[in-house]
Amino acid sequence: MIRLEINGWEAHIGFSAAHILPEHDKCGRLHGHNYAVHARVEGFKGEQGFVLDFIPLKEKLRAIAQELDHRVILPAGTVKESENEISIKLSGKRYVFPREDVLLLDIRRSTAEELAGYILKRVIEELEIPDSIVAIEIGVDESRGQGAWVKKKL
Ligand SMILES: [Zn+2]
Numbered sequence: 090m091i092r093l094e095i096n097g098w099e100a101h102i103g104f105s106a107a108h109i110l111p112e113h114d115k116c117g118r119l120h121g122h123n124y125a126v127h128a129r130v131e132g133f134k135g136e137q138g139f140v141l142d143f144i145p146l147k148e149k150l151r152a153i154a155q156e157l158d159h160r161v162i163l164p165a166g167t168v169k170e171s172e173n174e175i176s177i178k179l180s181g182k183r184y185v186f187p188r189e190d191v192l193l194l195d196i197r198r199s200t201a202e203e204l205a206g207y208i209l210k211r212v213i214e215e216l217e218i219p220d221s222i223v224a225i226e227i228g229v230d231e232s233r234g235q236g237a238w239v240k241k242k243l
Pocket residue numbers: 108116120121122231
C-alpha cells in the first residue's frame with residue numbers, strides 16, 4: 090500500500106472565506122480564515138508505476154477551492170433566501186448578505202470538519218478514481234496546524 094499526499098499550504102491550494110459558528114462563544118461572530126485544502130490517497134501502484142496522477146486531483150481541489158474563495162459560507166438549510174439577499178438568524182442576531190457574496194453548501198455547519206466532508210464528497214463524485222485506490226482523505230486547515238480530516242474507504 091502506498092500513500093500519496095498533497096499539502097495545500099505547499100501546493101498553494103486554499104481559499105479565504107468567512108463563516109459563523111452558531112452558539113459558539115467566539116466563533117459565533119462573523120469572521121474569516123485563510124484555509125488550506127489537503128489530500129491523502131491510499132492505494133496500489135498501477136502498471137504505469139504510480140497510484141494516482143497528481144495533476145487531475147490538484148486541478149479538482151483547486152477548482153473547488155476557487156468556488157469557496159472570497160465567499161461567506163453558510164449551510165443551505167439555515168438561511169432565508171430572497172431575490173438578492175440571503176439572511177440568517179443565529180443566536181438572536183440577524184445577518185443579511187448580498188446573494189452574490191454567499192455560497193450555500195449542503196452542510197450542517199461551516200466547520201472545517203464539514204467543509205472537509207463536502208470537498209471529499211465532491212472529489213469522489215467528480216474525479217475518475219481507478220480501482221487501485223482504496224481510500225481518499227481530505228483535510229481542511231483553518232490556519233496552519235489546525236484542521237480536520239475526513240476519510241472515505243472506497
Ligand atoms: Zn472560524
